[in-house]
Amino acid sequence: SQQGEEDPQALSIQEGENATMNCSYKTSINNLQWYRQNSGRGLVHLILIRSNEREKHSGRLRVTLDTSKKSSSLLITASRAADTASYFCATDGRSSASKIIFGSGTRLSIRP
Amino acid sequence: EAEVAQSPRYKITEKSQAVAFWCDPISGHATLYWYRQILGQGPELLVQFQDESVVDDSQLPKDRFSAERLKGVDSTLKIQPAELGDSAMYLCASSLRQGAYEQFFGPGTRLTVL
Incomplete structure (x- = not known):
């Protein structure tokens, strides 16, 4: 079963525009990570945000976390052609299981 | 730069045959993960190792899948017998340890079962 659900499923924007993706999850988490996957390749880690953090930045990336709404967003500013990829959120739950x-x-x- | 190695990159097999995938994690990484990714979906965790011990294999179809990491370094994932529905990308990842640590992914093995 999938805990995290990204929204939208697909997004097409003009180069230079900002892209925002959202992730919702169901249970309490320790941390949430975002990964990028180019077509047919392995995943690359982008950023990790802990449950006690609300916002993190890394270069052109900005991630927010709202634990009360069980949601996170990934913002890519000034998009480039090389940003074309699939983006996944991954949650690490709190329970021992x-x-x-x-x-x-x-x-x-x-x-372009 | 250290990378996670996987082989083979591509595997085509007929149903009912046995297949095996190999993964060599980044040196010093205690935690190793095997994922299955169906086209258009996110990776699904099959098995997680901490050193040589299985931490989680709740999603591993144990009637046909097996995984081992005997010396706590490299790992093998086996399917026997393969079924048509097993066609997918099999990804291996490693991290320094469990918890809030970045996972490093290998390039994956694309399995096609005919």
């Missing part, structure tokens, strides 16, 4: 669960992903396309 929790495991890392990836969402279904957002497919981002950057138009």
Whole structure:
């Protein structure tokens, strides 16, 4: 089962515009991570945000976390063609039985 | 730069045959993960190792799948017999340890079962 659900499923924007993707999850978490996957390749870690953090930045990336709404957002500013990829959130649950669960992903396309 | 190695990159097999995938994590990484990713979906955790011990294999179809990490370093995932529904990308990842640590992914093995 998928704990994290990304929204939208697909997003197409013009190069230079900002892209925002959202992730919702169901149970309490220790941390949430965002990963990027280029077509047919392995995943690359982008950023990790802990449950006691509300916002983190890394270069052109900004991640927010709202634990009261069980949601997170990933903002990519000044998008580039190389940002074309699928983006996944992954949650690490709090209970001892929790495991890392990836969402279904957002497919981002950057138009030149 | 250290990377997670996987082989083979591609595997085509017929149903009812046995297949095996190999993963070599980044040196010093105690935690190793095997995921299955169906096209258009996110990765699904099959099994997680901490050193040589299985931490989680709740989603591993144990009637046909097996995984081992005998010396706590490299790992093998086996399917026997393969079924048509097993066609997917199999990803291996490693992290320094469990918890709030970045996972490093290998390039994956694309399995096609005919």
